[in-house]
Amino acid sequence: MNMHVQPDTAVLRPARPADARALAKLIDIAGEGIPHHLWSGMAQPDESPLDVGAARARRDEGGFSWRHATVAESEGAVAGLMLGYPIEAPSAADRAAVPDLPAVIRPVVELEHEVPGSFYVNALAVLPGRRDAGLGYRLMAAAEARAKAAGLERLSIQVFSQNAGAVRLYRRLGYVEADSRPVLDHPCQPYYDGRVLLLVKAV
Helix, strand or coil: CCCCCCCCCCEEEECCHHHHHHHHHHHHHHCCCHHHHHHHHHCCCCCCHHHHHHHHHCCCCCCCCHHHEEEEEECCEEEEEEEEEECCCCCHHHHHHHHHCCCCCHHHHHHHCCCCCCEEEEEEEECCCCCCCCHHHHHHHHHHHHHHHCCCCEEEEEEECCCHHHHHHHHHCCCEEEEEEECCCCCCCCCCCCEEEEEEEEC
16 A cells, blocks of 8 residues: 555445446446447447446346445545455356357356355456555455355455556455466457456455
């Protein structure tokens, strides 16, 4: 942590449907632009990619739902996000469908299938200007608390190997590498090659 930055005083709370647009922006940050790329392919002529993301965040079901998010709020605005939920064992149909997924997300789904029974941190993001003040640590602590409350024995998260800052954060928190996959057909900056790492931690 940068010793010259004051600790972040944002309040952590469960997300609400009204947070959907902020959730979409933060998910895109966490996904290094991949969500924006995928939403672009889903958008209707009168929609922006962010409109698509916000609509998906408003859903009550699915992994990317406001129901799975914890947000950090400061001065009435969302400044950070932790999106996480328990992962169930994939069905045979789930595994069979992997080759038909867009290449950019195929490694991510393959790695998700390796950690059934874990609390999966799908996304962690803090807005620029609010980083290096401990907010990421607080959001990850919230993930651990939710895992414990659910009776789960481990947490899991994925990160690009080239994202050195995020890798350092997770390793400081006790996460260790369990598996990895090569990045496939990444259309977004800043990571075109390298690997996607699956990190796990015992609760």
